[in-house]
Amino acid sequence: MIKYLLKKEFKQLVRNPFVPRMLAGFPLMVLLILPWAASYEIKNLNLSVVDNDHSTYSRKLTEKVISSGYFRLTNESPNFQQALESIEKNESDIILEIPPHFEEDLNTGQKTKVLIAPNAVNGMKGGIGMTYLANIVTNFNADILPSLMSAGTTSAVAIPQIEVNSSFRFNPHLNYRVYMVPALIVLILTLLCGFLPGVSIVMEKEIGTMEQINVSPVPKGAFILAKLIPFWIIGFLILTVGEIIAWAVYGLVPAGHYYTLYFFAAIYIVVVSGLGLVISNYAQTMQQAIFIVFFFMLIFIMLSGLYTPIESMPEWAKWIAAFNPLKHFMVVMRSVFLKGSGIFDLYKEMLALLGFAVFFNSWAIMSYRKKN
């Protein structure tokens, strides 16, 4: 029986004008484009310089800032007021003001201050630009220190310094894409294995074919399995394609085992299929189903740690995130890809996902029974 139902599902899947394109296009689009676009690395900040000194040092500092690659000199203003206007006109993002007598003060061993003023309308961008620029100024300070000392302008007593050597573990180059790709695979699996079969069942309801099946001897379980199996197969295919893209395009190879990925993906697919079935029980029309999917997707994504870390969310939001299956699977994917975690390192996530699988599927069965 299930053989015929599967045959029908695959026929319909292939003939659908939209779904095959979505199955191919959506993962490619998400994996090939999003990691490049959704990046926190800030480059090409527009810099406005107010040089009140016009000395060798002030020019050196400006050059150093520009040569860092993060800044683009777009504006040079004679005073701070005009520099501020250029920010208002959106011509520059950050102002570096070098005070008068900058070089003279340095040479005579006096303290001098530079002013950094970022546009903080986008707080993240302003903050990061500020940090970058402050770092460059500190480096500049360290660079010129020896020459100042040798010139004898500063006290000859060596200033004890703590040098900080940092090493970034698991993602040494702080490559944002490496962090995004495993999480984006989660996003794709959620949509394809959870929501698409749900919507597909609602479609049968809306067209009325569901009723035709219900008056036939087809067991309900076989009908639902026939709906899910094609998407399960597609889910594993997409996971494989995702791994290939991660390797070929981003040079990202999981530090852990592939079987750990497939093992967790299998549990996760059961979780989201259950959620899809719950939706299909409550929605009567495609339109309703799609709105419910939209609602869940938005909340799941925002509270998954895809973009913003869960740890920096308020306590209540952390609690909501704890009930978000996406979050747990993203932790798994990132841990396996970047840290090389094994199944037993991730036992908490495994228990959580198994719990979700039981919860959503029992809910699906119960809500189905109640309606009929």
Add this chain to the structure above:
Amino acid sequence: MDKNQNITDIAVSCSNVSKSYKDVRALNKVSMEVPRGQIFGIIGPDGSGKTSLFRILTTLILADEGAAAVDGFDVVADYREIRKRVGYMPGRFSLYQDLTVEENLNFFATVFNTSIKENYDLVKDIYQQIEPFKNRRAGKLSGGMKQKLALSCALIHRPSVLFLDEPTTGVDPVSRKEFWGMLKKLQKENITIIVSTPYMDEAGLCDKIGLIQDGEFLTTDTPRGIIGKYPNKLIAVESNDMHQLLIDLRANELSKDCFAFGDRHHVSIDHALTTDSAATKDIIREIKSFLLNKGHKNLIVEEIEPGIEDCFMQLSQK
């Protein structure tokens, strides 16, 4: 054996079946019995409970109270048996629009563990008409062809009882006539057919009909029997001003009821006033002069035989 025979003489039966949706009572203690091999028409306006009754009998929903059986099997306890042996064609076209004609038929055959070949003779007459388009997707068929395909799919497993929910709604008069011809042929194959329709003119084609309104059967009988039980005399009236005519007729104390029926008004005269044909003629004359006084021209007043619709109107007035 004897007992079995007894059970299957009645193809469909239900007693005191009720169903409510929240505060709407869709069916109220409905009882009926359909002998094997009959065409039973359930006739009533939209929202009278026809589809609810169908859905209970085809095991799609559960009744709140009462019992029903199809082919001798209880709709609750033996629903699996019923699903093997009934064919159901819902009012709305509900086949897979993205599968071809042949694939749809094939799919529904396999779902019932049979094949097109096995029961081809049963659907042949109907299916042959759409066979030239067997590689066309079902969604791209015309209305009439869709209906033939739906009927073929409902028949492909040789059901013993066929449920047709408003099969002729929205179908042109020629196709409707053709469709009823097909049903008559199926009846000869000893298939019991339960058909619902809002069209009163189709009632005469059924062996037995149930007039349903507000979830209750007004009466169940043969079409002849129902017309025979019509108690009043009926006259048809026509004039140049039909709107004013209806108002004037309703004001006349001789008319018991008066309804617009197409291009004429049907006026029923209480049977107490029309004991013989002479009395009837007097009344017709009286109404005619009453209307002439009101200034109606081109007046036609004549006695007619009641139809099912007249009976329905009369019964639903109670």
